[in-house]
Amino acid sequence: MHIAVVTLFPGMFEAVTGYGVTGRAATQGGLVVTTVDPRDFTGDRHRTVDDRPYGGGPGMLMKIDPLRQALGAAREQAGAPARVVYLSPQGRRLDHGRVKALAAEPSLVLLAGRYEGVDERLLESEVDEELSIGDYVLSGGELPAMVVIDAVARLLPGTLGHADSAAEDSFAAGLLDYPQYTRPEIFEGRRVPELLLSGDHERVRRWRLKQALGRTRERRPDLLAGRDLGPEEEQLLAEYCREHGI
Numbered sequence: 001m002h003i004a005v006v007t008l009f010p011g012m013f014e015a016v017t018g019y020g021v022t023g024r025a026a027t028q029g030g031l032v033v034t035t036v037d038p039r040d041f042t043g044d045r046h047r048t049v050d051d052r053p054y055g056g057g058p059g060m061l062m063k064i065d066p067l068r069q070a071l072g073a074a075r076e077q078a079g080a081p082a083r084v085v086y087l088s089p090q091g092r093r094l095d096h097g098r099v100k101a102l103a104a105e106p107s108l109v110l111l112a113g114r115y116e117g118v119d120e121r122l123l124e125s126e127v128d129e130e131l132s133i134g135d136y137v138l139s140g141g142e143l144p145a146m147v148v149i150d151a152v153a154r155l156l157p158g159t160l161g162h163a164d165s166a167a168e169d170s171f172a173a174g175l176l177d178y179p180q181y182t183r184p185e186i187f188e189g190r191r192v193p194e195l196l197l198s199g200d201h202e203r204v205r206r207w208r209l210k211q212a213l214g215r216t217r218e219r220r221p222d223l224l225a226g227r228d229l230g231p232e233e234e235q236l237l238a239e240y241c242r243e244h245g246i
């Protein structure tokens with residue numbers, strides 16, 4: 001997949017293209033991430049990319065024309081047909097469903113805003129959807145764009161070593177992770193649950209499922225609301241709740 005990002009800070013994207021599984025996906029070709037800087041499409045000596053908002057008020061907006069030209073260049077880089085996503089506090093919340101939908105697109109153009117945002121008319125004419133990564137205020141759309149790139153990259157074939165780990169990933173299954181342990185067996189007087197050392201894989205599977213269900217109930221009951229529990233899951237959750245007094 002080709003993801004072209006329109007951003008005033010192209011250097012920030014080294015964080016996804018240069019490291020970890022996204023970096024490997026970028027070098028192995030499963031994922032191509034390119035950037036387009038609107039400043040390269042300005043016509044004045046100061047390479048101005050911002051302007052004052054009509055109606056007054058604090059802050060500046062991104063100028064339309066450099067963005068429009070940068071979006072055109074990004075579409076060319078990504079290859080048609082590219083879905084254009086504007087990262088914005090006014091967008092729909094990003095969740096696993098949206099990530100899966102974006103990972104199925106042939107290519108993406110991500111518009112990362114700065115300042116107070118973008119002229120509404122440019123959004124109407126160029127943008128397919130707006131996405132937020134949560135209800136907190138950031139300084140721009142670049143980190144949200146990198147969150148999208150990372151989450152999408154993990155779903156692309158060949159990005160993760162054993163592809164099933166993406167499917168097994170707890171959020172994919174709609175549950176929080178169970179507790180995880182590795183050496184040493186005793187850490188500051190705390191032992192690893194015996195059953196994990198037993199080699200009894202069926203018992204380990206059930207324990208992990210029970211922990212995932214119980215912890216989800218305790219910490220993120222909203223995730224359980226949208227999930228039909230099977231008979232085994234109902235029983236394991238009931239056991240967990242009994243044992244934990246919830």
Ligand SMILES: O=C(NCc1ccc(CNCc2ncc[nH]2)cc1)c1csc2nc[nH]c(=O)c12
Nearest residue numbers: 087088089132133134136137138139140141144
């Ligand atoms: O571009 C982003 N943030 C920069 C930013 C933060 C606050 C404001 C609002 N400025 C006042 C105002 N109100 C009404 C009009 N203008 C504008 C831009 C961003 C992209 S996705 C995302 N997801 C979670 N959080 C985020 O901040 C983001």
